Amino acid sequence: MKRVAIIGVGHSKFGDRSDVNLSELTFEAVKPALESSELTAKDIPYMALGSMGVWSEEPLPAVVIAEYCGFTGAGLVRCESACASGSAATYNAYSVIKSGQMDLALVVGAEKMKQISTPIIMEMIGRAGYYMWEFENFGMTFPAYYAMHAVKHMENFATTEEDLAKVAVKNHKYGAINPLAHLQHEITVDDVLDSFMIAWPLKLYDCCPITDGSAAVVLASEEKVKELKIEDPVWIEAVGVASDTANLSKREKYVGLDASVKAAKMAYDLAGITPKMLDVATVHDCFTIAEIMAYEDLDFCKKGEGAQMVREGETEVGGRIPTNLDGGLKAKGHPIGTTGVSMLAELTKQLLEEVKPNKRQAPMKNYIALAHNTGGTGHYGYVTILRR
Amino acid sequence: MAKPLSMKSARTLCITYNIPINRTLKFWTGLEKGKVYATKCTKCGKLHFPPAADCGDCNSSKIDWVELDGEGEIVTFTQVFVKPASFSEKPDYIVAIARLKEGVKALAWLKGIKREDVKTGMKVRLVAKVFPDKRVAYEFIPS
Numbered sequence: 001m002k003r004v005a006i007i008g009v010g011h012s013k014f015g016d017r018s019d020v021n022l023s024e025l026t027f028e029a030v031k032p033a034l035e036s037s038e039l040t041a042k043d044i045p046y047m048a049l050g051s052m053g054v055w056s057e058e059p060l061p062a063v064v065i066a067e068y069c070g071f072t073g074a075g076l077v078r079c080e081s082a083c084a085s086g087s088a089a090t091y092n093a094y095s096v097i098k099s100g101q102m103d104l105a106l107v108v109g110a111e112k113m114k115q116i117s118t119p120i121i122m123e124m125i126g127r128a129g130y131y132m133w134e135f136e137n138f139g140m141t142f143p144a145y146y147a148m149h150a151v152k153h154m155e156n157f158a159t160t161e162e163d164l165a166k167v168a169v170k171n172h173k174y175g176a177i178n179p180l181a182h183l184q185h186e187i188t189v190d191d192v193l194d195s196f197m198i199a200w201p202l203k204l205y206d207c208c209p210i211t212d213g214s215a216a217v218v219l220a221s222e223e224k225v226k227e228l229k230i231e232d233p234v235w236i237e238a239v240g241v242a243s244d245t246a247n248l249s250k251r252e253k254y255v256g257l258d259a260s261v262k263a264a265k266m267a268y269d270l271a272g273i274t275p276k277m278l279d280v281a282t283v284h285d286c287f288t289i290a291e292i293m294a295y296e297d298l299d300f301c302k303k304g305e306g307a308q309m310v311r312e313g314e315t316e317v318g319g320r321i322p323t324n325l326d327g328g329l330k331a332k333g334h335p336i337g338t339t340g341v342s343m344l345a346e347l348t349k350q351l352l353e354e355v356k357p358n359k360r361q362a363p364m365k366n367y368i369a370l371a372h373n374t375g376g377t378g379h380y381g382y383v384t385i386l387r388r
Numbered sequence: 389m390a391k392p393l394s395m396k397s398a399r400t401l402c403i404t405y406n407i408p409i410n411r412t413l414k415f416w417t418g419l420e421k422g423k424v425y426a427t428k429c430t431k432c433g434k435l436h437f438p439p440a441a442d443c444g445d446c447n448s449s450k451i452d453w454v455e456l457d458g459e460g461e462i463v464t465f466t467q468v469f470v471k472p473a474s475f476s477e478k479p480d481y482i483v484a485i486a487r488l489k490e491g492v493k494a495l496a497w498l499k500g501i502k503r504e505d506v507k508t509g510m511k512v513r514l515v516a517k518v519f520p521d522k523r524v525a526y527e528f529i530p531s
Binding site for chain 2: 143200
């Protein structure tokens, strides 16, 4: 099997991007991705898009984006794995190259969520789980699903609402210095605790914002890397994939996500590494409790010790595994299908030690990074390991 | 900064899905009669709730209908304040997951109690619910 490298990345400004349409927003990421890989759209025979796309008007966003960005004629697919659609698209393009069918591929994540109202977005995301059994009569929302996990985690491990707040404070601290982040302001624990209730016990600042944004990465085979004379690329070492039940009622426990545990184990095994070797990570902090559970599910610490990692600053710059130094979903924003690709763009910059400002650059020792991207409430699990 | 310009789409959609319930009809007619049914695979014995007409565990389609006692214990819960559009008129509702006596779990609204008084481990009953418009569902009530 061939090795697959990331040879170019691009990332739009995240936020309320009502100033551009979906194609224009995506162009903002595709253009720098192509330029940084010194390629043109005509050079790339395959494009995979990660997008859920129900919030904007185009039912076939991949073809619209491909036409706008000059990719018409390329092999084309749009991948859906809810909030992990970007990782699913990456896995698709990665597999195409790894299996030797193509030498180059573009992965794009694109989402325009701000085109419809918040109650309709709550409706569309709430339905994403099991419409028939958990939404039709019970109106579950995405925050409500994670709130159920927060209740159980707090009960079992003495995790507190202050601990949850500290995750938001950390991620806002880094979001504030990431020029591409949606929310560029610092917050305090009290800001979180005093914010209005969304789904008890989760409050506004425990939740990621609704965001527009795009990201793109160019993938290349090892042969292509040599041909293009790229000396020091970032490699996708491994991808772990897993899933869990549609019905939340069928899960065993509510203190973690099994899909994350399984995907992480698969990725660590394939890459031949342990979590101790990670220099930096991005984890799927759609809610503050999700980041704490992710530390545990990814084996950064034992189950129940996630809050301790936040309390002790172990996931900040200078800590054991600096995590979400781009602000995470919490402050950078979470344009659903874009997030997985955005994580890879960020980690590529981290591994190349090109993050600006330097205050949010993780120190590199082993040059290994991990991206954890879940779809739905742990319905889909993707863990991608990068190495330079 | 002035709000960027956008236009409202001229074409709108209002979608209602026709959801097939033919193979789980006993579940829905059971609710009308005040009973909550699960299905049990006659081949491997697995109990399915929500009910399933086929058993994905052993690939069999031979099932029995089993009436659930309704007795259960809350595993976890929440209260929804910011609601989906189609629930916007509802008061802030409590949703719970409870483990039933038979071993399966169910997710439903918990009625007749304030959230401040809800605790995990609390005993509840899963009961059928028929609305004035004949729509059927089920909910938890404190037992």
